[in-house]
Amino acid sequence: QVQVVESGGGLVQSGGSLRLSCVGSRSSIEYFDIGWFRQVPGKEREGVACIRRQDGSTEYADSVKGRFTISRDSAKNAVYLQMTSLNVEDTAVYYCAAAPWWISAALNQSAYDYWGQGTQVTVSS
Numbered sequence: 654q655v656q657v658v659e660s661g662g663g664l665v666q667s668g669g670s671l672r673l674s675c676v677g678s679r680s681s682i683e684y685f686d687i688g689w690f691r692q693v694p695g696k697e698r699e700g701v702a703c704i705r706r707q708d709g710s711t712e713y714a715d716s717v718k719g720r721f722t723i724s725r726d727s728a729k730n731a732v733y734l735q736m737t738s739l740n741v742e743d744t745a746v747y748y749c750a751a752a753p754w755w756i757s758a759a760l761n762q763s764a765y766d767y768w769g770q771g772t773q774v775t776v777s778s
Contacts, residue, residue, distance in 0.1 A: 655680050655751045655767045657687075662747060662772030665739055671774060673734040675749030686752045687732040689723060690762055691745035691774075700760030701747070702734060707754050714760065716742070739776045746771040 661673040675687060688703035702713045702723040711723050722735040732749065750765035758764035 655682060655685060657682065657749050657751050657767055657769045659747065659749050659769040659772040662774045664775045664777060667740050667776055667778050669739050669776070670735070670737045671739065673736065673747055673749075673772060673774070675732045675734075675769065677730045677751075681730055682732065682751055683727055683730070684754055685767075686754050686756070686758050687723075687725070688750050688752065688758060688760060688762070688765055689732075689734045690748045690750060691743075692748070692771075693745045698748070698762060700762060703758065703760055704732060705754065705757075705759075712759055736774070739774075741776050741778050744774060744776045746773050748772075 656679045658678045686705050689701040692698040704711050704723045720738045725732045748771045749769050751767040752758035752765040756764050
């Protein structure tokens with residue numbers, strides 16, 4: 654069973670940057686598509702970005718295109734979410750999740766079986 658752990662959240666000023674990490678803690682995430690999702694209290698969780706194992710292709714929510722970059726480092730068993738030009742609307746708990754690559758989960762969160770505990774990102778104005 655895959656376990657993923659997020660880190661890297663914190664408090665940053667508007668316009669700043671953060672890099673979130675998602676690491677497979679008990680097994681390799683090499684054969685999984687990895688997605689990043691976020692949730693604000695009182696709102697539904699939304700997809701942010703994903704990276705496909707099969708070809709390394711990526712997909713982003715319109716709200717983060719051009720500002721966020723998802724990448725994979727197989728040697729470190731990790732996936733990263735580089736976030737730049739942050740604004741207060743990016744404040745949320747960010748979760749990474751893993752889905753078997755053959756499912757083609759994209760940003761469909763119901764297709765993801767394994768979720769981390771989340772990391773808080775707070776952007777101040």
